[in-house]
Amino acid sequence: MDDEVIVCRCEEVTAGEVRAAIRAGTRTIAAIKKRTRAGMGLCGGRTCARLMARLLAEETGLPAAAVAPPRARPPVRPVPAAALAEED
Amino acid sequence: MPDVVIIGAGIVGCALAARLAEGGINVTLIDQAEVVAGASGANLSLVLWGDAEPGVSLTLTRRAWDELPAEIADLEARTGLGVEFRPIHTLALVPDGLDPRAVLAGGAHLTEAGFETELIDAAAVRALEPAVDLGGVRAAVYQEQAAINPFLFTLAWADRARAAGASIVTDTRVTGFRMDGERIVGLETAGGPVVGDLYVLATGAWTRALAMTAGVDLPEDHIIGQACVTEALPPLLHGLVGEAGDKRVSFELEVAARGGDASGLRLVEFAAIQAMSGNLVVGQVSHGGPSVGEGVRPGSLRDLAAGLVRRLPVARSASIIRSWAKPVPFTPDHQPLIGPVPSRPNLFVASGLKSALIITPLLSKLIAGAIADGDLGPLRAFSPGRFEERRLDGR
Structure with missing residues (x-):
């Protein structure tokens, strides 16, 4: 993956920025999110979490299966505030 | 060494x-x-x-x-990291039923230390934060503080x-x-x-x-603080807007007194701020421990969203995209x-x-x-x- 490739479209984060975060010592997707904002957008990291896992595996030499998935936090999908406010 | x-x-x-x-x-x-x-x-x-x-x-x-x-x-x-430090105002809206002068007097020690704390009326609040609905509010405590990432x-x-x-x-x-x-x-x-x-x-x-x-x-001891985040929005809020309350201290005392049995206690305090990324961060529903591992409770997400819709009606169709529940410590x-x-x-x-x-x-x-x-x-x-x-x- 070239450094210019956009990994997270919502927040416009490139592969190069994710690689720089990994080289600064981040070792999990949760940590990459905090440093780069990748995965912090409206889609909740649905596409970019997989790409971040791939970059982590490539940079660290860890098997892809060893990369922990990001922690799921409610809501599962984006919900308009007004709809949430009316829930019983 | x-x-x-x-x-x-x-x-x-x-x-x-x-x-x-x-x-x-x-x-x-x-x-x-x-x-x-x-x-x-x-x-x-x-x-x-x-x-x-x-x-x-x-x-x-x-x-x-x-x-x-x-x-x-x-x-x-x-x-080489920018940490997004910026001065902002904080507005604690004083709802009917609380005496604005008493709320202000609670900050007398701050004024003495040279921190400016003043009471402003609803018209002044409206001028600072036009998007905020001031239903039931006649005054706010105004302070010039700061925010950071x-x-x-x-x-x-x-x-x-x-x-x-x-x-x-x-x-x-x-x-x-x-x-x-x-x-x-x-x-x-x-x-x-x-x-x-x-x-x-x-x-x-x-x-x-x-x-x-x-x-x-x-x-x-600790409480579990819960908050949520909306999608990025155009500029709506200039500073922090919250509701002044007087229940935090008694809430914490009760949590401490109940020890491991405090998880039924909860406190809702509305506050919102817009991050530089445009996301609104909306707090806070607190509940007693002891669990430090659980996520946001469904009823808490509802109360956070309700506070946002009430005080910031222009954000009613904004999507809530994530939330957190984290333990926050306090001492006696x-x-x-x-x-x-x-x-x-x-x-x-x-x-x-x-x-x-x-x-x-x-x-x-x-x-x-x-x-x-x-x-x-x-x-x-x-x-x-x-x-x-x-x-x-x-x-």
């Missing part, structure tokens, strides 16, 4: 690691998750002096506030610590201490033992449980616990801060000095020794 092992890579642990390592001390910083995984990053991103208690807290907060612009410029220059602020301190030679070990849970009488001789972790001369608990709400493994019960006198534990000479606590983001740059400098020369100086006021010690062995 002692080898120092710091547990907890939040703002306190990272800044202290940087200060100690820059002073030539060998530092290991260890965390169960990643850097800034707990309460240091799960907050409304405020650099807040309005929380300072009268006395030493206020004196140090005043000094920390005055030194902050230079500290942040230095931090950004050393690390708490992730980048903490990460910058971690980078600075690493650059000065500190070793940062993440994703490694501490399971207990190895003791030799009253001395700690090692840390038991999921990744094997870690040995140093001095052990620092910068562990926020986990402090009490960890200290118990060293045989000491510290007087610190709302002052932090800083200093060695009397009966455990090489166990040092740095926990229980109310507004950690404002005070940590100064505090980390003072704590590093105290560790290097053994003199706590003004931090003596926060010594765990001010409370009667409860040892688990009954001695």
Whole structure:
């Protein structure tokens, strides 16, 4: 993956920025999110979490299966505030 | 010079690691998750002096506030990370039923310390924050404070610590201490033992449980603070808008009194701020512990959304995209616990801060000095020794 490739479209984060975060010592997707904002957008990291896992595996030499998935936090999908406010 | 092992890579642990390592001390910083995984990053991103208690807290907060612009410029220059520090106003809306003058009088000690706190009327609030619905509000307490990106602020301190030679070990849970009488001789972790001369608990709400493994019960409890985040929106809010309340102290006292049985207690306090990324951060629903692992409760998300829709109706169709539930510690006198534990000479606590983001740059400098020369100086006021010690062995 070239450094210019956009990994997270919502927040416009490139592969190069994710690689720089990994080289600064981040070792999990949760940590990459905090440093780069990748995965912090409206889609909740649905596409970019997989790409971040791939970059982590490539940079660290860890098997892809060893990369922990990001922690799921409610809501599962984006919900308009007004709809949430009316829930019983 | 002692080898120092710091547990907890939040703002306190990272800044202290940087200060100690820059002073030539060998530092290991260890965390169960990643850097800034707990309460240091799960907050409304405020650099807040309005929380300072009268006395030493206020004196140090005043000094920390005055030194902050230079500290942040230095931090950004050393690390190349911009931490999004910016002045903002905070507005505490005073709802009908609370006396605005009484709310203002609660901040008299702040005014005395030179922090400006003033009452403004609804028209003035409307001029500052036109998007806010002022139903039931006739006045607000206005303060000029600041905000920062708490992730980048903490990460910058971690980078600075690493650059000065500190070793940062993440994703490694501490399971207990190895003791030799009253001395700690090692840390038991999921990744094997870690040995140093001095052990620092910068562990926020986990402090009490960890200290118990060293045989000491510290007087610190926690609430679970819950908040949510909307999608990025065009500029709607210029500062922090919240509702003034008077229930926080009694809520915390009740949580502490109920101990392990406090999970049914809850408190709803609306507050919102817009991050530089455009996302609104909406707080806060608090409930009692003891669980530190659970996520946001469904009813809490509803109450957060309802507060947002009521006070910021233009955001009613904005999507809520994530939430958090993090344990936030507090002590019986709302002052932090800083200093060695009397009966455990090489166990040092740095926990229980109310507004950690404002005070940590100064505090980390003072704590590093105290560790290097053994003199706590003004931090003596926060010594765990001010409370009667409860040892688990009954001695």
